[in-house]
Amino acid sequence: MLFDHPLPEVIDRAGLDQLVKLLQADGYTVVGPTERDGALVLDELAGGADLPDGIGVETGAGHYRLRERADGAVFNHSAGPQSWKQFVHPPRQRVDAPEPVRRLAFIGVRPCDLAALAILDGVLGAAPYPDDRYLARRDQIFVVAVNCVEPGNTCFCASTGTGPAAEWGYDLVLTEQEGEGGHRFLLGTGSVAGEEILDRLTHRTATGGEIREARRAVDDAAGSMGRSMPETDLRGLLNRARGSEHWEQVANRCLACANCTMVCPTCFCTTVEDATDLEGDNAERWQRWDSCFDPDFSYIHGGAVRKSVGSRYRQWMSHKLSTWHDQFGTSGCVGCGRCIAWCPAGIDITAEAAALAEKERTR
């Protein structure tokens, strides 16, 4: 953990470039946030210069826009339209042929997304049938996390217990600082591999003032999230709400477009498709992301089980907040806010949870 770490180290902006270079020299393909077509996407970085210096984001329900920041901060932007899920659990993969595993280094993993990776580990990596492809990819990943010091309008990880501080699951963790003393990153290690990289980086030891400032910034972040989940037993609330008329009201707004499931860093559902090549000689089996909003998702001979949009929204939200606990022992929501920002109808999972809680209270 950053603040328990005996002595956090400090690197400057050039140190970040050096970090990317070192990882590349060690054979990693380095992936991080970079600007593309008006959004911050996650993609391979040629070098540290591809990181989004001075770019911030403005988010809201159904809203995401880049903005220029007054400072040069690299990591002060909340979750973008993609998540790290796409690298460990790709949108489309062939599952009946061997696949070379790339060594990936993730730079700029936010605490919510670290928690999401841990959740995917529990879903896809656990017994009795661990997904070996997932585990092989996951095994190779070097994680550089960033503590959140500037949460966005759609963020609520403080209320889901998954941020804004990165607690574990990283090799290195950064806390970005601007202002007096220049642009710099406090750096903590979380693994032997992280320590080995640190040894090769140009760094100095953090001052007491820098450490206090970092702690204050992360503490403040917890108090400045744009949203929060209602403080109630969500698991029980969603269980009891199965028969609620509320789902029909959501259905009036929801377009069943499946955006929320695609952007969610923990939504893991897939479908399997078999195909033959044009000659019909070679069969291939592909797995691709699927969504519980697709009417065919629940198809059984005779028709879909979840025909109405309301029943599909209920399935999604109940799975995230309630039945995920039954199946995998945790919540399926890490409070990243992506589903809120990328819902074309501006449907907000925190607002829907609050509405269900309110309905139950006033009944």
Next chain:
Amino acid sequence: MIQAMRETARPARAEAMVPAAYTVVDHRRETHDTVTLTLLPGRGTALPRFRPGQFTMLSAEGIGEIPVSISGDPDDQHDGRLVQTIREVGAVSAALCRSEAGSEIGVRGPYGHGWRLASALDGDLLVVAGGIGLAPLRPLIRSALGRREHFGDVTLLAGARSYADLLYPLQLDAWARRRDTAVTVTLDRPDPGWTGRVGLITGPLAETAIVPERTTAYLCGPEIMIKVCADALAARGVPPERIQVSLERNMKCGVGWCGHCQLGPHLLCRSGPVCRWDAVADLLDIEEL
């Protein structure tokens, strides 16, 4: 590079989504739309032994893969044989039904929780099957009849739309001739010459004498049939935890990855397809869950 991940030692094993090649050694037409295949594994591809109520994922190469229950005798698994009964309803099931002796199909599994028989020892068994639902129940019946002395009354109620739709008529006949087994077959639409029962299975169920506290019930068939029969049995005092039902949901993987087979808290490929009624009764009451 996460420590916990590094420490997980994983034995090499076949890819979970890659089926083992099995050869069709017998193709038996059961009804106008249903076929029973007997499958044998290729060299070195035999899957683990199955238990009654489990299913496999069957692939017709290049067309697709579907969940199908095992309908064979659990006490006859020599050479790794699998017996499965498939009703043709769409692309994949039709292709499987067309697989003649000698052809190859892909098999993964066996998967899921099957029928619990141990908890019924020394008690009465009541088996209620609707249509193709008799297929997953057959291994259970075989298992019980193979250990007949360990059970009290054994009663089988089987329903079908018409005589032409009735599965395993010879097998049913043979069971009916046993003095230690009561078999009632009912048809929704009677054929000329049919002298047996007519109407929904709820009729004979209501007339079957049961001692609720000694009875374990096993139900499979259309969901509405399962619901009505399980509710009726529970109302007559059979403890819900001793009513076992086999449920169907869309399944794309069988191993808990695809998310399609959810029923509330359940992933039916794992905690099902056979569930205790007390674990699912409330869930099936909710529309479109």
